Amino acid sequence: AGVRLGAQTFHGSSGQDFAAAVAAAPQPSLGIWVSGQEPEIWSLRPTSPLVVEIFQKAILPALGLAPEASTDGTVVYRAQPNELWDQVASGALGTGVFLPPMAPAQFAAAIADGALLPAKSTRFIPKVMSGLVWADHQSEVV
Numbered sequence: 001a002g003v004r005l006g007a008q009t010f011h012g013s014s015g016q017d018f019a020a021a022v023a024a025a026p027q028p029s030l031g032i033w034v035s036g037q038e039p040e041i042w043s044l045r046p047t048s049p050l051v052v053e054i055f056q057k058a059i060l061p062a063l064g065l066a067p068e069a070s071t072d073g074t075v076v077y078r079a080q081p082n083e084l085w086d087q088v089a090s091g092a093l094g095t096g097v098f099l100p101p102m103a104p105a106q107f108a109a110a111i112a113d114g115a116l117l118p119a120k121s122t123r124f125i126p127k128v129m130s131g132l133v134w135a136d137h138q139s140e141v142v
Helices: 015-024 052-060 080-090 104-111
Strands: 004-009 031-032 042-046 095-098
Touching: 015 031, 015 095, 031 052, 031 080, 080 095, 080 104
Parallel strands: none
Antiparallel strands: 004 042, 031 042, 031 095
């Protein structure tokens, strides 16, 4: 069985609205828009607590792309959903993938055991200082 459990067509007209719909969808979900087709919100099999990991470990390989595609320039990243929307709408990009935001609890759970987060999985606004340490209030500084 594949990673996709279902798909719902999105009937909006902006990247901002599509990104908001993806974020509001039951998780794990992501938005997929193939140029020339209708945008869809995919509900995913929860094979990982992070949608970005499902994207990188299951969806990219299903598309015939190596894991390195997420960092070697094959996959391009856009911080602004309207920019990605416009590029898919114009045909400048063949496919747009809209990932939901990572909740602070997901972030904390993902790094609790010292695991590294997938490449391109964090985007904090405002930009976080280099070397930031993440700890809960009960942590002891050693």
